[in-house]
Amino acid sequence: MITLQAALAGALIGGLYALMAAGVSVTWGVLRIINLAHFGMILLSAYLTFQLVTSWGMDPILTLVVTVPGMFVLGGAIQWAYDRLGISELNSLLLSFGLLILMVQAVSIVWSADFQRMHESANPYATGSVTVGGLVFPITTLLAFGFAVSLIAGAHVALQRTFLGRALRACAEDPAVAAAFGIDHRRIGTLLGAAAGATAAVAGMLFALANALTPASAFEWFGTVFAVVILGGIGHLVGTLAAGVLVGMVSGVVSVVLSPAAAPFVLFSAIVLALLLRPQGLFATRGAA
């Protein structure tokens, strides 16, 4: 029973990781840029959520009204800058790493390195939970999963069914020919970066709902998120979601059955196996989306 609880709870939390991973994965797959600054945006959003709730008593979910546009602009600006500079894939790693450090430090200066948590009185979602059968699901976890699935599903549909989505996928496969049919690589890249920023804003808010924040959180997400990106297949949204759920479930089960800190190994071994057997990801079938 406990195992089942852990597995399901883990699967739900996995949704949040998938949401974090989606932004990185799609920009990597389509634009060939590995944007570590994405984690900085998630962190910033989390702290902004905290601040808006604590100082102005906003409902945590409503803070999205502020953070989403903000991160939309920031994400787009960062992507535009990458494109303008014309940097290569590996240099984008370095550059975004520098940006990430900047952002983490800025957060540390403004909010200090102490743990910050939204007070329960301000955060109506923190304590609630839903009980089904003998299983308890905290509201925060359900919310995280709900948002993640809706956003990823929406993005997937957009990628598959809309002209813009097709343009993105075409750009991933053959930018020169895509351009010949009217697709402006820079504009599309900026738009994608902005969309990724928006997802970062939501992910940050969801994280802040249930966790205490510290600047170092940004680095703690690395391992899991990249595991999800690689397992799900770079650029594949549905695969990312599935990988997120799987990773979350496995982490949950391992924490309970073995020990909480054993989870990273299992994860790591999973990545190793996946890279050996199916380098394109467990769920991918080639190409973007």
Added chain:
Amino acid sequence: MTGRSTESPRAMRTSARDRAGGLRYAVAFVLAIAALATLSLYRETMGFPMFYLVLLTTMLFWVTQATSWNILSGYSGYFSFGQAAYVGVGAYTTAVLYGRHQINFYLTLVVSAALCAVLALAVGALAFRLRSLRGEIFALLTLAVPFILAALARIRPEIDGGQGVVVPIPPFPAELGRFQDFLYLINLLVAGAAVAVAFGMQQSRAGWALAAIRDAEDVAEGLGVATFRYKLQALVTSAVIGGVGGSVFALQIGFVAVESVFNLTIPLFVIVMSVLGGRTHWFGPVIGVAFIVLLQDRLTASGLGDWQLIALGVVLAGLVIIAPDGLYARLRARPVPVLATFALVTAALWIPDLPAEPLDAILAGMLAATAVALWRPRRRGAVPQTRAAETSAAVTDADAGTPAVTAADASAVARPSDAAKPATPATEPGEVLVECRGVARYFGGVRALEDVTLTIREGELVGLVGPNGSGKTTLVGLLSGNLRPTRGSIRVAGHEITGLPPHRVAHVGVARTYQIPRPFASMTVRDNVAMAIMFGRSPEPLAAARRGAQRHLEVVGLDALADVYPSALNLHQRQLLEMARALATDPKLLLLDEALAGLNPAEIDNAVEVLRRIHRSGVTIVIVEHLLRVVNQLATRIIVLDRGTCLADGDPRAVMSDPAVIQAYLGKRAHA
């Protein structure tokens, strides 16, 4: 692999002069170490403040780590984000074995070296084997590894268990002074060894291989460089150095906890330091370390400690944009202005005691010198350009801008050569060299080659022709090992090459050129060719390889440009370089893929002459060409491909007048 390289590569690579000056380096090195050692051994006599010694100790620690990073990531271009893994493993090995179990401290250094080596082997074996996304997957793997190890340390009480481990001061000879002196000296030894290894590696075969991997990995493989082995070697060396440095670090901090040794700031610092100083050279990290550690120290001293990481982030981002090659390259290019600025500014501030602390003067001097180094004058007239221009004038005497000629004129130009020099084979075609049986290659639903069966004998000069899309380049790719056949078998010189990696096919005796030349940008023309000899079928050491390279350059006519860098060559010269490099692998079979694309008539004639010379020296040649008049002049035999199958094969004149061939070229419903 490492992004734009906009600096003159001359500054980045050690030239032949440095090779001879190796002894000078060794002497200078020993002197430097000795001088640094005296700072501690005679500290009290000299009145050298302890504080400076501590600062130097910090610098030495970072020199070790940055050099460790550079040996793999700088030299080969495979960025690692996992430096903290080595520091952590090293620190915990010493902490647990010595701190907790009182095992000899010096022995723990050996153990941590071994453990790091094993770790590196595991990661490398996994990441370097995968052909696609090698660099990126490696970077991400290295990002994840320290977290895993940190988690391991945290849970296992035998290691840390969340409590941290105390590391007491080990016994050391009293003559050395205080503990801080001992620490300094041991760091000096380790850092000195690290730099010596980096220096040695850069000059060695491995160093050249890594540079080639950085510049153009698949080309390097085609020349016979065993890229997997060299990358793994560099990774393990890097790990061992990092681990030993980590062990000493444990001593320094006295109390080892997960956050302090598996910290993400470690790879950040190391990357910034190496990128700032210069990634491709052993001295780069030293410069970068001196700068960053000093900067950090001064920031902390003036109360701006919080801004350290922000400064670092800005420096890293700025570097990637402005000067990805680092300061060392700029320093080498203009040593006098940069060093003079440093000396002047430092002296100007220090002597009148302007800042209270001399270190501030030094930092100011460094900042000024950096500004001078980074400033690029508008004019881009590099000297090598004119040398190349002169020589290219000699090589090509036709004016590229002549008005349009009619087809009649063009063939009139061609005809005299046609009549005067029919192709004569060097010898009668000999043994069977290449055997293709039932070879097919599909790309998804497209059948590029279908059931190709042919034999090529030694001494032939085969023209491989056919309409566009007929599969010529695909066939070349199959013969060189870049592509695997979907079906069928290919034997070269008696060896089955189907499924062999390109560098093994190269060792069997196949060399190919690419239509778009891909020289190693950071090496001179001569060294590009020397690479082929150093890693070819009968490898030779550098000096001998360079002599051999000169001979090959003479065959193609590039000997006057031997010391020039590829960026200064025009297209024709770069194609000749491709040919020379391919030749230098001493191939039995030379595959030329559209080696004459984009050339003017005079250059084409020159190239034809070069090819004849090569053929006469006994090399079997397969040339893919569109210019049929050239192929007619050169080839002993023509194979015509059409839509993936062999349409005609035989004597040039016969083949080109075969109605089926004419139809293939002119159209499917040709009438006279």
Added chain:
Amino acid sequence: MLEIRDLDAFYGDAQALWNVSLDVHSGETVSIIGTNGAGKTTLVNSIAGIHRSRRGRIAIDGVDVTGVPAHRVCEHGVAIVPEGRRVFPHMSVYDNLCLGAYRAGARPSYRDTLNEVYELFPRLAQRRDQRAGSLSGGEQQMLAIGRAMMARPRLLLLDEPSLGLAPVMVDAVFEAIEAISARDVAVLLVEQDVERALDISSRAYLLAEGRVVAGDTAEALRRSDEVRRSVLGL
């Protein structure tokens, strides 16, 4: 419709085209013939904006588009069927076609255009959900042409559409080109298959080693010896 004057093209320091001048009028089909390496693809890519031109002039309907990037050139009604087809291999046939109609001028009517394309190439309709990379060479060629048609072009550029195709496929392709031309679309056809190209063109230019060496009516070129010599390298 299309006017090119004194076009030079470079790849780095290597010159590929010298002083190329040519015209294509509305509703015409004009061929560019010549051997490989003559610069035909460079010419077509320069018109489409895939290759940025530095010297010379390219004008579409009088508007100067020299040096304009590809995504803006297509707004002027130019569509390209690239050499080697270059369909988007992991996207479905349907997605490839829809992508063709991305430009603002073509998007509103994309459903109608799609039906036209399916009529012309029934096989594409059959395989509409299949991944483009798994189609045969001939089917990919049809897809590439269909994709270009979706852009409702006024000028259609075709780069070696017969490349690597079986004769019966080539027949189908050229029939399609004639059908498109009949709708008053200007067609610039680059071809190795001289006979077929001249069959469906009113005029043609012979390109050799980066220069226009002849330009005349298709009839005249068919009769001349120049073409045969140039292409066979005699």
